[in-house]
Amino acid sequence: MRKITFILLVFVCNVNAQYVTTNTELSNAISAASAGTTIILKNQTWTNVQISINKIGTSANPITIKAETPGSVFFEGATNVKLGGSYIYFEGVVFQNPPASVSTGTPIIDFRTSSSSECNNCKVTNIKIDAFNQGTSQQTSVFKWILLRGSNNEISYSSFLGKHGVGSIINDNRDSSNPNYHKIHHNYFANRTPQGTSVVNDDNDQDAIRIGNSSTSLSNSFTEVYDNYFYNFVGEIEVISNKSGSNKYYNNTFEDYSGALTLRHGDNCEVFNNFFLANGKSFSGGIRIMGENHKIYNNYIQGTRAKYPNNSSTNGLAGINIHNGILNSPLNGYYQVKNTLIVNNTFIDCDLGIRVGATFSSSTQNQAPQDVVIGNNLMFENYTRAIQVTTQLTGTSSKYENNIKQNGVFDSFGSVTAAGNLSVSSGLLQAVGVLYKLPVNSPAIDYGSGIYTFLTNDVFGGIREVTFDAGAEEYGATGTIMPYTQTDVGIKVGFGASNTLSNNKEVIKKVGFKVYPVPTTDTLVVFSETTTIKFVKIFDISGKLLFETQANLKKIDIDIKHFSKGVYIVDADGYKSKFVVK
Template sequence: MQRRTFLIGTAAGAALAAAPAAGLLTASATAAPAIVGSLDELQAAIDRARPGDRIVLADGTYTVPPDRPLTVRNKRGTRRAPVTIAARTRGGVVLNGEQSFVFQASSHITLSGFSFRQSSTLDVPPDCSHIRLTRNDFQLADIEGVHWVMVRADDSEVDHNHFHGKSTLGIYLGIEGAGEAEMAQRVHVHRNYFSDHSFTGSNGGEPIRLGVSPRALSSAHAVVEYNLFERANGDPEAISVKSSDNTIRYNTIRDSFGGIVLRHGNRNRVEGNYLVAGTEGVRIYGNDHVIVNNYLSGLSGRALVIGSGSERDHVPGETPDARRGNDAADRVLIAYNTLVNNKGTLFGESQRPHEPRDVTVADNLLVGDSGQLVAMANTVRFTWSGNLLWGGAADGNIPAGGGTRKDPKLVTGPGGIVRPAADSPALNAGTLRWPRITHDIDGQPRGRARDVGADEYSRRAPRRGPLTPADVGPQAG
């Protein structure tokens, strides 16, 4: 489909025609560059938009009137021809006011390149679908209790954005759904930069909250990947998962108070994440999770916690108080993780009545110089095998035969990441036969004889590694 563009205002058109191509968000290689020059013109262009149209707003600072937000109503692009509303240059359009965009009954809509400075939540409601927020800068008014972005629409995408600069109660990005118990389906969150949340309370400042307790048993099938978190200090949970059947992979959390917490829900997968030089690690509640190929290093708190429960299991129809409680971790696989030089390594909990059950802890590399490497409370039917332990820390209460104390001969590589050397006893020492974990944290194949820990030894360059600000956010490739 031929993409249309909108040109309104002779002066604006002349300025754009004279502008260099670099940095201009054009519709396609064949479409003539065009912009709209005011909020009224932008609204008019949105009102008459058709699939494939790209509407470009001239750079500048705009205050959206409280009674006339930019409304995207009954607009339906297609997968191949979305309706795109973009700033002329990334970050060049600043939107002030109570609201910016309001979505109603629309699909396949993209917002790109805006600097959002509004004072209320940007909401993507459940009567929409396929809404994409890409290459935007979010630094909303720092108001107590205001959540910045709430996604409740199926098949939405949040990518290459920067969320930063909140010091009060409230989350950066929430994912929920319709009603009280549903979750939006297949939301994809990737290549975002979450930084500088400095709320000092004990709860309520998460960068990402994937569900809430009434939605815990609802499957979301969300994928949260390749995001960077730095100085994410607003909550102990940088990624707070409170729903089921999600994938949290290839993220980097650095110099942050928060960690990855499976607070509610079942059947979530946490894979290939780096948590370095912060406080919290990975904390697990709920059933049938898979925790593999993660690297946790230099944490001043507990690296990995297998949680106890105030409830044995969450079930449909339970009371709100019961649902808010912790669900004991049952039938969880914890394998091929590297935990090195943390203040606390592998911990259990004893403050709740229901102990974790039927958990497999296999082929993990546990290295530390103080305390105990394993400090579990009550457990039932745990399977321990192939773990490699080292350092000045005591083994703790890992069962006999559950691990071996040998020097893993670690070497430090780029970014301060340690990996086993070519002569490490970790090589080919894996014991887990099922399920097969086919690749390591670097994206390299594990083969048939698998190594202990997150890294499978290889002379080839890694396919991926810890993220930096250059890898994420509005300007990343």
């Protein structure tokens, strides 16, 4: 017999909740806020809202400003949000319809209220910024949507749509060398167009995310960027611009995009388990590498093109592009690549798989990559070069080991240690849906070489065997992680996809929502005392939609006999709670 026990009850009231309907009421509520306060924004269009809150919440009792119903609160006109202090959460708001002239020096959201009051342990979640752009005449002025500062902050489950002009969408400028420990995850970045045109160009500051700057790039940030989805994103050569140390980029999907994930400055970063699906789009790559001690592994890279839209070539891109460095490079120059591992990546239909020693200026950018291992990579149908060597690797630890190609060309590896590199005519990969995977008897199976303690799973989340395969996939590992697609937006990533409750440990009732009995057997009842319920959805903990119904009823009975044991999320008209099936 199954029983349901609710972790959180949707009818719990918060005595610190304040419902506000005007800008003045909002300002007064912010002034009076203390740890544990929740400010609820009435469902309506709000004009010229300027929030500045500098308060101290706690982990157990944060201060929350949230939409009454996510997606039904709209901020328009001359609006901005400034967060200072600690444990401030901002949720559920849509930013749209900017004024004719935007103040480009003021971001939409800033994680500080003044130069001496940054926000720490703060969160912006479940918001949407929809084409909130400067006018045409201002496109060359830098307008950044979110300035991320402080430490231990989070930006999650949000959608950033239709950005144009110069300026990052999310920019942590790192004015100091203090570590940040930020988390940027489950966001949707879509439909960016470059400054002044729809064609990619060479103007800087047109990225989605930038972590750091040149002046503090040799210090560590410890930021993690994961489970984000970049779609139809065209700006500059850097979709993500890393300019600090010890950051991790993983489980992200890039689809129909130009540019690349770029380790521009900083050391000790990891890039793994990402899907790059360029689909033949011009000026597209996977990963660009500068700096030291990086690990690049388990990435699936398909359809990249190292050419401008006019078909002229660029030295800045490839599936993985390893740049030359500058001797005694300035902070804003090109640091030599050293002590870097590039292992177990898969390349499909890329004009250039891995390029070694890329340079924009052979006279100054002449320090070859040193002590770099390129091993266990698969190159499938790469029609120009599987591995292009424009500058030979240096250092006694450098080697090419157990890389396999089907079609394409390996350039000469010179005197660098090379062993086990194979060229096969067939059988390496096979199409499975939109992806290519290992078939039975693929030469990549059990062909991995080397000892890499970090190589525990494959790109699909399957567990690697002791005798592991070459490439990003481990044959037979049955991992279930797949690249994000458009059908995942609002379900797994982006605005509306959050499957967790607000950290104030409650869900504010709209008008008397109840779920009962608690515990129950076999049937879940969702009930509203006064209003009709428009929809109910149930998700598993990964965000997969399991049940959905639409009705204009006050009481909805749901048969859950077929549910397995585990944790689930019920969503009734936007109000969510976890429950357990036993």
